[in-house]
Amino acid sequence: MNKDSSNVSRTDQMKELVLDLVRQGNTVSRAAKRAGISPVAVEHWRKEDPAFDADLRARGDIRAWTE
Incomplete structure (x- = not known):
């Protein structure tokens, strides 16, 4: 049973964190x-989540995967 009452999955939380960091x-x-x-x-x-990809593109410059 999920103890998190907001029913937000861990993956969704991690996706949001990545989006916020890209925006920064x-x-x-x-x-x-x-x-x-x-x-x-x-x-x-x-690749698997077009909405995530669109959010990522909207929040920041999609730059190289390596630095």
Whole structure:
């Protein structure tokens, strides 16, 4: 049973954190690292979730995956 009453999945929380970090000026790769996840996971989310990809593009400059 999920103890979080807001019913927001952990993945959704991580996606939002990455989006916020990109909006703050981080590259996608750096945002993933700061969120404590693999940049490959973010790449997977972008491929599997068109809404996430659109949000990511809207929030910041999609720059190189590596710095």
